[in-house]
Amino acid sequence: MTRLLLATRNAKKLVELRRILDGAGIEVIGLDDVPAFPEAPETGATFADNALAKARDAASATGLASVADDSGLAVDALNGMPGVLSARWSGRHGDDLANLELLLGQLADVPDERRGAAFVCAAALVVPGGAETVVHGEWRGTIARKPRGANGFGYDPIFVPYGGTRTSAELPAEVKDAASHRGIAMRALLPLLRALTVH
Template structure:
């Protein structure tokens, strides 16, 4: 089994990657496993910038190929917010619950038809002698008025996926992998997986 380092300490993201990469004989390691002390400040203005910053910093430190993910929620009625600030939308001490509460508060007067949103994921792959590559995925949906579902993390309980007629948090990990922004980005990366990781077909 091949090890691939994901530049995150987010357990939810790690679980997503485990589900998505397991078919390729890849074992996911996170910063908790290989560099607990390493924190990369996300100072970029875009998902691409933050993903690149994390991937290149960790790859340089460890001398290995690293995948970094920057992702978030863009809500049309909020002009694309929270965007790159999705994880810290509610400010200091932000939690998933506080972020959802703030989001629903800002959307309380927005009609159902105008609550359109999308999850965006940008993966950056960096490593020794490798020009950084990017893979992007999106998932269209709308924001519910109340959370539903126990799976997933982040904004999943309020993100309704029309084709599934459920929220992201009501999907199984396998169902989520098939429709999510991160799943789409990884499927784009799949085309290069053999070259990058020597992954199984």
Template sequence: MPEARLVLATRNAGKLRELRALLRDQVPGLDVDTQVIDAVAAGAPDVVAAGAPDVVESGVTFEENALLKAHAVAASTGIPAVADDSGLAVDVLGGAPGIFSARWSGRHGDDGANLRLLLGQLSDVPADRRAARFVCAAALALPGGAETVTRGELRGTLLAAPRGDGGFGYDPILQPEGLDRSCAELSADEKNSISHRSKAFRELLPALVEVLR
């Protein structure tokens, strides 16, 4: 079996599939299913353990947190590592919840509570002042310390109430610019074609290809 050449610092199988799909045709001879793996498969359960955060996200920007995770996994595995950090930035809130998006209500990963709190905070804000954007920073870290980080954004408007049952997080309340549906009402292919995460990883792709070649 070919040795792993790139590890993604995540427990999320969907993110791993997305990265493999981006790389599949970019590097001839690369077996993405065995050479592009997640951190658990790479033998880094201390960094990415079931039910636990990847690393302490002590950075104050998406870029800093993505780099923290990528460097932690690269150091633990000895393999070039990729990580991302993402969230929702609301203009009228000065960019909040930002890096605190996943724990805006006080408990990490409680999507329903986060949505309710944010919508309550914006209840008196008119539709023309509800601009917001999803932000993602994607980072590549090499075991020797070299790093590359990129950023992607998906701009839109926050709805007054959730719509749709797809996606996760704040997807039900962000309506992307130029569309009449929320992110949670888009198909997976539609969302992936415009998402902040796909934009960030496409920007990172040249650096990933260089490492894998």
């Protein structure tokens, strides 16, 4: 079975990618499953910059085909922010609750019809000594007034996909995977990932 390194320590992202690639003949491992190596900080100007940098570092250090994604929430009323700053919007990286509270505070006076947003994902695949590929996925919706649901992570509890009434954090995993920005991006990589398994 082909091994694929997902360049993350986020256990929930790892579970999500394993679900998306289930049945593809690929063993997905994370950074905690390989020897530690220096990881460059995420300082890119775009999601694609950050994803490529992470995947390159991982492939170079381990010799494994590596996938990395960078994703975040782009809010229309905030001119596309928090964008690449999504994970550290409150000033502390990965503090989901603080990020949510700050964003909801910033949108407190924004009427429902102007609360449009999109989850955006750039996923990069780097094969050692081979090609580099970046794909994108986008999931449009609106920002709820308060968090709902216990599934997912990040901004999932306040993101309501267009056409629905439940937040991303209220959706069953298989429904979220089928529609989400990360699901779209990772499925776009599937033909390339499947090609790895025949070598």
